[in-house]
Amino acid sequence: MESIKYQLSDVRIPTSWYNIAADLPGLAPPLHPATGAPASVGDLTGIMPKELAEQELSTTREIEIPDPVRQVYAQWRPSPLFRARRLEKALGTPARIYYKYEGVSPAGSHKPNTAFPQAFYNKQAGIRRLTTETGAGQWGSSLALAGALFGLEVQVHMVRVSYHQKPHRRALMHAYGATCLPSPSRETDVGRRILDQDPDCPGSLGIATSEALELAMNDPHTNYAGGSVLNNVVLHQTVIGQEAMAQLDMAEDYPDLIVGCAGGGSNLGGLAFPFLGARLRGGDGVQVVAAEPAACPTLTRGRVAYDFGDTAGLTPLLRMHTLGHSFIPPSIHAGGLRYHGISPLVSHAVTEGLIEARAVPQTRCFEAGLVFARSEGIVPAPESTHAVRVVIDEAVRCREEGRPRVILFGLSGHGHFDLGAYEKHLAGELGDEGMDPEAVARSLAALPELPGGEG
Amino acid sequence: MESIKYQLSDVRIPTSWYNIAADLPGLAPPLHPATGAPASVGDLTGIMPKELAEQELSTTREIEIPDPVRQVYAQWRPSPLFRARRLEKALGTPARIYYKYEGVSPAGSHKPNTAFPQAFYNKQAGIRRLTTETGAGQWGSSLALAGALFGLEVQVHMVRVSYHQKPHRRALMHAYGATCLPSPSRETDVGRRILDQDPDCPGSLGIATSEALELAMNDPHTNYAGGSVLNNVVLHQTVIGQEAMAQLDMAEDYPDLIVGCAGGGSNLGGLAFPFLGARLRGGDGVQVVAAEPAACPTLTRGRVAYDFGDTAGLTPLLRMHTLGHSFIPPSIHAGGLRYHGISPLVSHAVTEGLIEARAVPQTRCFEAGLVFARSEGIVPAPESTHAVRVVIDEAVRCREEGRPRVILFGLSGHGHFDLGAYEKHLAGELGDEGMDPEAVARSLAALPELPGGEG
Numbered sequence: 001m002e003s004i005k006y007q008l009s010d011v012r013i014p015t016s017w018y019n020i021a022a023d024l025p026g027l028a029p030p031l032h033p034a035t036g037a038p039a040s041v042g043d044l045t046g047i048m049p050k051e052l053a054e055q056e057l058s059t060t061r062e063i064e065i066p067d068p069v070r071q072v073y074a075q076w077r078p079s080p081l082f083r084a085r086r087l088e089k090a091l092g093t094p095a096r097i098y099y100k101y102e103g104v105s106p107a108g109s110h111k112p113n114t115a116f117p118q119a120f121y122n123k124q125a126g127i128r129r130l131t132t133e134t135g136a137g138q139w140g141s142s143l144a145l146a147g148a149l150f151g152l153e154v155q156v157h158m159v160r161v162s163y164h165q166k167p168h169r170r171a172l173m174h175a176y177g178a179t180c181l182p183s184p185s186r187e188t189d190v191g192r193r194i195l196d197q198d199p200d201c202p203g204s205l206g207i208a209t210s211e212a213l214e215l216a217m218n219d220p221h222t223n224y225a226g227g228s229v230l231n232n233v234v235l236h237q238t239v240i241g242q243e244a245m246a247q248l249d250m251a252e253d254y255p256d257l258i259v260g261c262a263g264g265g266s267n268l269g270g271l272a273f274p275f276l277g278a279r280l281r282g283g284d285g286v287q288v289v290a291a292e293p294a295a296c297p298t299l300t301r302g303r304v305a306y307d308f309g310d311t312a313g314l315t316p317l318l319r320m321h322t323l324g325h326s327f328i329p330p331s332i333h334a335g336g337l338r339y340h341g342i343s344p345l346v347s348h349a350v351t352e353g354l355i356e357a358r359a360v361p362q363t364r365c366f367e368a369g370l371v372f373a374r375s376e377g378i379v380p381a382p383e384s385t386h387a388v389r390v391v392i393d394e395a396v397r398c399r400e401e402g403r404p405r406v407i408l409f410g411l412s413g414h415g416h417f418d419l420g421a422y423e424k425h426l427a428g429e430l431g432d433e434g435m436d437p438e439a440v441a442r443s444l445a446a447l448p449e450l451p452g453g454e455g
Numbered sequence: 456m457e458s459i460k461y462q463l464s465d466v467r468i469p470t471s472w473y474n475i476a477a478d479l480p481g482l483a484p485p486l487h488p489a490t491g492a493p494a495s496v497g498d499l500t501g502i503m504p505k506e507l508a509e510q511e512l513s514t515t516r517e518i519e520i521p522d523p524v525r526q527v528y529a530q531w532r533p534s535p536l537f538r539a540r541r542l543e544k545a546l547g548t549p550a551r552i553y554y555k556y557e558g559v560s561p562a563g564s565h566k567p568n569t570a571f572p573q574a575f576y577n578k579q580a581g582i583r584r585l586t587t588e589t590g591a592g593q594w595g596s597s598l599a600l601a602g603a604l605f606g607l608e609v610q611v612h613m614v615r616v617s618y619h620q621k622p623h624r625r626a627l628m629h630a631y632g633a634t635c636l637p638s639p640s641r642e643t644d645v646g647r648r649i650l651d652q653d654p655d656c657p658g659s660l661g662i663a664t665s666e667a668l669e670l671a672m673n674d675p676h677t678n679y680a681g682g683s684v685l686n687n688v689v690l691h692q693t694v695i696g697q698e699a700m701a702q703l704d705m706a707e708d709y710p711d712l713i714v715g716c717a718g719g720g721s722n723l724g725g726l727a728f729p730f731l732g733a734r735l736r737g738g739d740g741v742q743v744v745a746a747e748p749a750a751c752p753t754l755t756r757g758r759v760a761y762d763f764g765d766t767a768g769l770t771p772l773l774r775m776h777t778l779g780h781s782f783i784p785p786s787i788h789a790g791g792l793r794y795h796g797i798s799p800l801v802s803h804a805v806t807e808g809l810i811e812a813r814a815v816p817q818t819r820c821f822e823a824g825l826v827f828a829r830s831e832g833i834v835p836a837p838e839s840t841h842a843v844r845v846v847i848d849e850a851v852r853c854r855e856e857g858r859p860r861v862i863l864f865g866l867s868g869h870g871h872f873d874l875g876a877y878e879k880h881l882a883g884e885l886g887d888e889g890m891d892p893e894a895v896a897r898s899l900a901a902l903p904e905l906p907g908g909e910g
Contacts, residue, residue, distance in 0.1 A: 171878040
């Protein structure tokens, strides 16, 4: 019945973010879509402040966390690392299962780890407003929170279907004082063009990103803030893994296996990269598994190519696993995992054999979420249940093989705003829509041509 | 911009609960309604195990917390104590404001502090099922959680209007594996009688309590678990105040003023009683304010009398401030504060001049909740906004008077399941229904006659 918490004191909040680009050579740079040349800091400062643009391209291993950001982090960081003793007992497994719980942040997920530094650097640069996209709303509400605390206006373009399905996440953004619009909207050229073609368009993360980018590009007082995928975002999330490593050290343990759910990849990268970096520098080996939805299997079924991060093609070209930027995934409840691409850093680590990927269907994830809730007491976000599913499968395998492995996983957020999905699952109303192979084939055929020739 | 967290280590979770009955003489005992004689442990064991019945009547100062309960507490306790520096700055107040945040529990409020010990003692006594009432659902979901972890069935009778208004709280109970029924239901004599008279009855906490009690009284394998009011419940909540005292000690501070919202009174008592006990034993003075809703002003407008805790009159008679057990409060969103009576311990402390009470209207509470959310980052539960309202008013007074008082308040829970209410407030759709004086006069006229003569 015990869950033992290993709490570090405030002084142990990391003082720097860890940049795996220092230890993982061969990362392909983002490219300017018009020229095909590697993007420069100057190419990026139209939508983000110089500090973030520099972080985006940096290969420096340690990047100092500004003091005002550490002070805000101190409200909930270090986040707790739990030993899942009750889950272990329920599964009868000899595995030792630990989870790093990011749901203790005020917005309920890992997203504030990057929302606060992004708001800080933008405020410092004199920016007045941030625009962004959001799917299920974890990112939008986190940026709304950061804007409230650092004194920036925030405008969130929320995928239309989620905007109507998840009124409480929207209400949370309003409570923090942000503006939240359904996407596509008539506020942007991109949105108007799409709505003219299809007035009932349900929207997608790619479309919402295009709208947010368009507004940032056209207003010098407005910048864009990304919730995942970008190198600087993954960098900020490495507080998770650094803390977990120190906390496991206090527990005199080290993971054999690390599991995280992967949508844009920042949650997984944030947890795993400090461990993979140690391995790359000659430390202990560790297996890392990315858990992704069967409905949007970017890593297991996508192609590695240069592609846009958004639908309208406004981002730099990013080399990553992708299902194609025009792919619109089925409407699974893990809205945060419904993205056609993934962080180039995570993609590169997969290519290098440092991370393996598994695709899991929605209902088996919700089943795992309920097992977890009833043993550990925390209802996981639908995104996080993907990691829980893989962990339970691995723990059962440990039981069958009699192997006491040490498993660490990221519980990226709580499911307080997703209980309607649990209720549907309990009522047997959720299905396991798979990826549509023909839709993927179509969107892969529409990958951008590069000036350099690679598609 | 800083919120500084003072985290204690696990070893500092209190080892005992603090019973203010040891230091606050003159508490009137619960009475057997048929005889008018003080209730004995034996009178109570029909609905609760012997240990809880003994705690209910105990005057022992320190009551040891069983180890399995402390182990579960360790999942989120000690809960954080925050210095509200950003709120102080937003208000321009010289006051030092601290808040003890109970929303970090897996169910999101202070309620698990008593749900776990109640589940533990009942499980030990061989009980199979617990029944209870819930309004907004904080208590029902906490008991559902405790039942899941200790292996007990839980059946929650949820006030019908909340059952339909708050489907997500209901879904949380289901996720934890509990049964949740709208009250009144056809499962009980009480419920059937009420539905026969009024098939559309919206329900009340008093009715739901009667239903839960009836089932516990008629089945030897079923007990009742109360979410507030009872002495043993307030006792369990004193972990809050004990921790806060130790944490403030680490911060080298001591409160001049303690504020908590008061419905059944266990949140306020749990925070304030350890401080009041120290005062009663000769320690520093401290002002304590109970914040209650203007729509249900039990302490500011009720009468001190022996009354039932439920509508059907199944509880022992409790001497407390009451609006009459047949009073049905207006449907404010702070469902946890819609109760006709209050903890006899809190009531007695008010009578003795140790606690003062203030009634605050709903919309001013939501306004305060938004100020708090946008400065401290946490969206308070509607119940908790009552305390926030009083604290902001006091902090502004400190600014006007130039007095740097030290204010400690209880942030009893987060508002993740109440964002619909915030959205309505932001849309200007919430009103300030006051108490209906005629309804109170009617219910006070219906107070029970005592065999001993007092009404």
